[in-house]
Amino acid sequence: MSDTVAIVGGGHAAGQAVVSLRQYGYEGRILLIGEEPYLPYQRPPLSKKFLAGELEQERLYVKPAQFYEDKRVELRLGTRVESLDLHARRLQTADGETLEWERLLLTLGSRVRMLDLPGATLEGVHYLRSIDDVRGIQPQFRAGARLVVVGGGYIGLEVAAIARQVGLEVDVVEMADRLMARVVCPEVSAHYRDLHEAAGVRLHLGTGVQGFGGDRRVDKVVTSAGDLSADLVIVGVGILPETALAAAAGLDCDDGICVDEYAVTSHPDVLAAGDCTRHPNALLGRRLRLESVHNALEQARTAAATLCGERRAYVQVPWFWSDQYDTKLQIAGLSEGYERVIVRGDPASGGFTVCYLHDEDRLLAVDAVNAPRDFMQAKKLLADRPRVDVARLADPQVPLPDACRVGD
Ligand SMILES: Cc1cc2nc3c(=O)[nH]c(=O)nc-3n(C[C@H](O)[C@H](O)[C@H](O)COP(=O)(O)OP(=O)(O)OC[C@H]3O[C@@H](n4cnc5c(N)ncnc54)[C@H](O)[C@@H]3O)c2cc1C
Structure with missing residues (x-):
C-alpha cells in the first residue's frame, strides 16, 4: 500500500503543509480534508480589505485549484472529520465515509469564543472567523448602518477601522479599561x-455587555453603561483551540493539542500544527499556544519536514501584526512579564516603537507602530534577548542593534 498522509483541517497551516511536503520531496499520497467548502485560505484579510469588499475571494487562497491538481493532492472540501481511530489508522467523516492513513497531520485551527448572553442568537449578531461569516455580515455592512463591536482586541478594532472607512457608525464595547x-x-x-x-x-471602555435586544433581529446592545442602538453586532472576544477531535482520540491536550518541537503529538505518527497546538519554544523556555499566521506557516513547515524524515525543530521568535486605518502594528516577541518599557520616538508623529524590558534590561518584546525597520531588527535580536543600553535605546536615531550590548 502506498504511504498516505492525511491532513485534517483545510486552513492556512494545511495549505502550507501541502506546499512544503512536495517541496521537501514527499512523493506519497496526500489527502486534505477540510470542513469549509473553500481551498485553504488566509484569514487576516477577513477583518480588513475582504470585509470592505475590496479583495476578490480568489486572492485569499494560499494556492489556486490548479496547484493541488499539479501536486496530486486529493481534496475533500466541505467535509468534516467526526472521529479518528489512531490504532486502526482510520478516520470517519460526517458523511459516514471511512478513510485510511499511515500518518496524520491535524491543522484544526480554533473556533470563536461565543457569548452566552440573553439575545445572543438574534439575527444580526455575528462572529468573524471564516469567509462564510463575512458573507453573512456584508449585506448589512453599509454606510450609515449602526455597528456595535463587542471586544476591543485586534479583530474588533480592525473591524471598527474598516467600518469607519466604509461609513458605518461604530461603537466598540470593551470590558477592560483600555484597548x-x-x-x-x-x-x-x-x-x-x-x-x-x-x-x-x-x-466604551470598562463596560460589560449584558445582552442583546430586538424582535427576531438585533436592534440594541444592553451594556453595564446603558443601551446602544445597533443594526449589526460583530463579536470578537477571543478564540479557543480546536482540540475536541484530538482529545476524543486519546491524544494529549492541554489548552491545545500537545506537540513537541518537531510538531509530533503524543502519538508518533500523528502531527499537529497551527492555532490548535500547544508547543515548546526553546527561546522562551516554555510551552505556548499562538494564534498567528507566522506560527501556522512555520509549524506547518516543521511538520512537513518531520514527515519527510528531517529533524528541523520549530524555534522561532513569535510575531504578529494588525492593520488599523493606515497604521501598522507589528509585534515581535511576547511581552508578558515585562518590567518596564522604553518608548522610541514620539507617538504623536504616528510612528514609534515600544521596547519591553525584563531581567535587568534585557529586550523581551517590541511593538513597532509604523516602524518596520525597528520591527525587522527586533525579530533578529530577540532570539538572543540582549541586554540594552537604555539611554541609546530611547533615542530613535540609534538603530536598535546599536543600542544592544553585545556579549553582555
Ligand atoms: C478575522 C481574522 C483576522 C486575523 N488577522 C491576523 C493577522 O492580522 N495576523 C496574524 O498573524 N494572524 C491573524 N489571524 C489569525 C490567523 O488567521 C490564524 O492564526 C491562522 O489562520 C491559523 O491557521 P490554522 O491553519 O492553524 O487554522 P485555520 O486557518 O483556522 O484553519 C483550520 C481549519 O480546520 C477546519 N477544521 C476544524 N475542525 C475540523 C474537522 N473536524 N474536520 C475538518 N476540518 C476541520 C476549520 O474549518 C478550518 O477551516 C486572523 C484570524 C482571523 C479569524
Whole structure:
C-alpha cells in the first residue's frame, strides 16, 4: 500500500503543509480534508480589505485549484472529520465515509469564543472567523448602518477601522479599561484609543455587555453603561483551540493539542500544527499556544519536514501584526512579564516603537507602530534577548542593534 498522509483541517497551516511536503520531496499520497467548502485560505484579510469588499475571494487562497491538481493532492472540501481511530489508522467523516492513513497531520485551527448572553442568537449578531461569516455580515455592512463591536482586541478594532472607512457608525464595547489590554502596554493602548476616537469611533471602555435586544433581529446592545442602538453586532472576544477531535482520540491536550518541537503529538505518527497546538519554544523556555499566521506557516513547515524524515525543530521568535486605518502594528516577541518599557520616538508623529524590558534590561518584546525597520531588527535580536543600553535605546536615531550590548 502506498504511504498516505492525511491532513485534517483545510486552513492556512494545511495549505502550507501541502506546499512544503512536495517541496521537501514527499512523493506519497496526500489527502486534505477540510470542513469549509473553500481551498485553504488566509484569514487576516477577513477583518480588513475582504470585509470592505475590496479583495476578490480568489486572492485569499494560499494556492489556486490548479496547484493541488499539479501536486496530486486529493481534496475533500466541505467535509468534516467526526472521529479518528489512531490504532486502526482510520478516520470517519460526517458523511459516514471511512478513510485510511499511515500518518496524520491535524491543522484544526480554533473556533470563536461565543457569548452566552440573553439575545445572543438574534439575527444580526455575528462572529468573524471564516469567509462564510463575512458573507453573512456584508449585506448589512453599509454606510450609515449602526455597528456595535463587542471586544476591543485586534479583530474588533480592525473591524471598527474598516467600518469607519466604509461609513458605518461604530461603537466598540470593551470590558477592560483600555484597548488590546491582553497584548500591548498602556502606551500603545492609548495611541490606538486616540486613533479610533479621531476616526469617530465611540469607545466604551470598562463596560460589560449584558445582552442583546430586538424582535427576531438585533436592534440594541444592553451594556453595564446603558443601551446602544445597533443594526449589526460583530463579536470578537477571543478564540479557543480546536482540540475536541484530538482529545476524543486519546491524544494529549492541554489548552491545545500537545506537540513537541518537531510538531509530533503524543502519538508518533500523528502531527499537529497551527492555532490548535500547544508547543515548546526553546527561546522562551516554555510551552505556548499562538494564534498567528507566522506560527501556522512555520509549524506547518516543521511538520512537513518531520514527515519527510528531517529533524528541523520549530524555534522561532513569535510575531504578529494588525492593520488599523493606515497604521501598522507589528509585534515581535511576547511581552508578558515585562518590567518596564522604553518608548522610541514620539507617538504623536504616528510612528514609534515600544521596547519591553525584563531581567535587568534585557529586550523581551517590541511593538513597532509604523516602524518596520525597528520591527525587522527586533525579530533578529530577540532570539538572543540582549541586554540594552537604555539611554541609546530611547533615542530613535540609534538603530536598535546599536543600542544592544553585545556579549553582555
Ligand atoms: C478575522 C481574522 C483576522 C486575523 N488577522 C491576523 C493577522 O492580522 N495576523 C496574524 O498573524 N494572524 C491573524 N489571524 C489569525 C490567523 O488567521 C490564524 O492564526 C491562522 O489562520 C491559523 O491557521 P490554522 O491553519 O492553524 O487554522 P485555520 O486557518 O483556522 O484553519 C483550520 C481549519 O480546520 C477546519 N477544521 C476544524 N475542525 C475540523 C474537522 N473536524 N474536520 C475538518 N476540518 C476541520 C476549520 O474549518 C478550518 O477551516 C486572523 C484570524 C482571523 C479569524
